[in-house]
Amino acid sequence: MTAADKYQPQYPLPPTPPNEQEHHYYQHNDSVDDMEPSRTPPPIVHTHEPIPNVPATTITNANALIDPSRPKHMWIVTGPAGCGKTSVASHLAESLKLPYLEGDAFHPPENVAKMAAGTPLTDADRWDWLISLREQAILTLKSAPHPAGVLLTCSALKRKYRDIMRVAAYHHPGIKIHFVFLAASEQLLLDRVGQRAGHYMKDSMVKSQFEALERRQPDEFDMIDVDASGSAEAVSQLALETVGKTMRATDERHDRLLLALSEIRGAFGAVAV
Numbered sequence: 001m002t003a004a005d006k007y008q009p010q011y012p013l014p015p016t017p018p019n020e021q022e023h024h025y026y027q028h029n030d031s032v033d034d035m036e037p038s039r040t041p042p043p044i045v046h047t048h049e050p051i052p053n054v055p056a057t058t059i060t061n062a063n064a065l066i067d068p069s070r071p072k073h074m075w076i077v078t079g080p081a082g083c084g085k086t087s088v089a090s091h092l093a094e095s096l097k098l099p100y101l102e103g104d105a106f107h108p109p110e111n112v113a114k115m116a117a118g119t120p121l122t123d124a125d126r127w128d129w130l131i132s133l134r135e136q137a138i139l140t141l142k143s144a145p146h147p148a149g150v151l152l153t154c155s156a157l158k159r160k161y162r163d164i165m166r167v168a169a170y171h172h173p174g175i176k177i178h179f180v181f182l183a184a185s186e187q188l189l190l191d192r193v194g195q196r197a198g199h200y201m202k203d204s205m206v207k208s209q210f211e212a213l214e215r216r217q218p219d220e221f222d223m224i225d226v227d228a229s230g231s232a233e234a235v236s237q238l239a240l241e242t243v244g245k246t247m248r249a250t251d252e253r254h255d256r257l258l259l260a261l262s263e264i265r266g267a268f269g270a271v272a273v
């Protein structure tokens with residue numbers, strides 16, 4: 001057997017890259033309501049400033065960009081229009097003293113105009129919006145004086161949208177992502193959106209939001225459902241209890257891990273002596 005034979009992969013090869021014609025199709029066919037591969041993601045603009053007095057080798061370690069002493073929590077309050085994202089997130093932000101990013105504020109004007117005209121957004125419309133929200137959340141976590149977390153509202157209706165947000169933890173393992181899904185019936189949200197004044201999102205859009213909605217999948221362990229059918233106060237309180245419990249559990253797990261690591265180090269130190 002030659003060396004070349006030896007290194008032939010023993011598993012099925014991935015599909016060959018698209019030929020030029022397909023590539024053209026992927027780039028220009030906007031009628032495909034699918035973000036990958038109908039749109040190539042734009043390059044992510046790294047907005048963080050260089051950190052002074054940190055050796056360049058440390059800066060290349062993504063984890064070092066976030067204060068490594070404790071996990072940083074990214075709480076994403078999700079659900080279709082009218083479920084109470086804004087109400088709940090502002091209550092959480094105030095109670096937990098965390099910075100808060102309102103997802104709607106990150107929609108480009110074209111998206112707002114589209115929704116205001118009663119046209120549901122496509123995956124392609126949401127792609128840049130999700131990335132800019134995610135990057136701003138990371139930037140907020142990195143900014144002095146290092147908050148313990150950040151709150152975001154973002155409908156995050158589909159699994160793949162949530163996966164876009166999860167990329168934050170991939171690049172910055174010090175970030176713990178959690179989704180809170182505010183669960184309520186379509187009829188209830190129709191009523192709430194119908195009664196809400198001065199918002200571009202009209203009740204006619206609630207149906208399409210439910211059509212797009214993909215509920216938590218079994219492997220989405222970072223997602224918690226909160227019953228959002230009660231009064232605004234009751235839902236906010238329930239969400240606060242849920243968030244507090246999860247945050248404490250995550251921090252305790254982290255502390256136990258650090259303790260175990262220091263014991264292992266101690267044991268190795270003793271052996272070395």
Ligand SMILES: Nc1ncnc2c1ncn2[C@@H]1O[C@H](COP(=O)(O)OP(=O)(O)O)[C@@H](O)[C@H]1O
Binds near residue numbers: 086
């Ligand atoms: N639990 C609730 N019960 C009744 N009305 C609510 C509740 N939560 C929010 N609302 C009202 O419903 C409308 C939509 O709430 P909002 O927080 O803006 O939802 P979202 O940000 O998800 O669209 C607002 O007018 C708000 O005051």
Ligand SMILES: O=C(O)[C@H](O)[C@@H](O)[C@H](O)[C@H](O)COP(=O)(O)O
Binds near residue numbers: 085115156201
């Ligand atoms: O992805 C979307 O289609 C939008 O993000 C949508 O889900 C969101 O609900 C609107 O921006 C309206 O804002 P409210 O959720 O505040 O009604």
